[in-house]
Amino acid sequence: MALSKKFIDKMEKSLLAIKREIIDELVGSSKEFEEMVTDLSPKDLADIASDDIDRKMLEAKGQTLLKRMKLIDAAIARIKQGKYGLCAKCGKPIGEKRLEAIPYVLQCIECKEADEKRAR
Numbered sequence: 001m002a003l004s005k006k007f008i009d010k011m012e013k014s015l016l017a018i019k020r021e022i023i024d025e026l027v028g029s030s031k032e033f034e035e036m037v038t039d040l041s042p043k044d045l046a047d048i049a050s051d052d053i054d055r056k057m058l059e060a061k062g063q064t065l066l067k068r069m070k071l072i073d074a075a076i077a078r079i080k081q082g083k084y085g086l087c088a089k090c091g092k093p094i095g096e097k098r099l100e101a102i103p104y105v106l107q108c109i110e111c112k113e114a115d116e117k118r119a120r
């Protein structure tokens with residue numbers, strides 16, 4: 001079943017909110033990052049693309065945050081492509097419950113578990 005526009009709008013809002021929190025946290029954790037963000041000077045911090053961020057200036061914690069931010073950017077891109085909520089791997093619907101729990105999830109539970117098995 002396709003996701004309703006209302007649901008997708010809600011997810012897009014939470015994605016942007018999470019992204020905003022991540023950027024705030026990065027700004028708070030690194031002086032260099034704060035300066036870089038000031039240089040980029042977008043009207044909204046959430047407009048900063050994760051690809052614009054120089055990962056070299058981030059410490060371990062920032063790297064983790066940046067990884068999450070990339071997932072969020074990817075999820076937002078999928079909303080724009082009309083593919084949000086479909087597994088990036090097998091194309092099956094991910095399910096509203098799973099999306100509500102993790103709005104930036106890109107894979108269905110089966111594919112994620114298969115990946116984790118392989119990683120072990």
Ligand SMILES: [Zn+2]
Nearest residue numbers: 087090108111
């Ligand atoms: Zn899948």
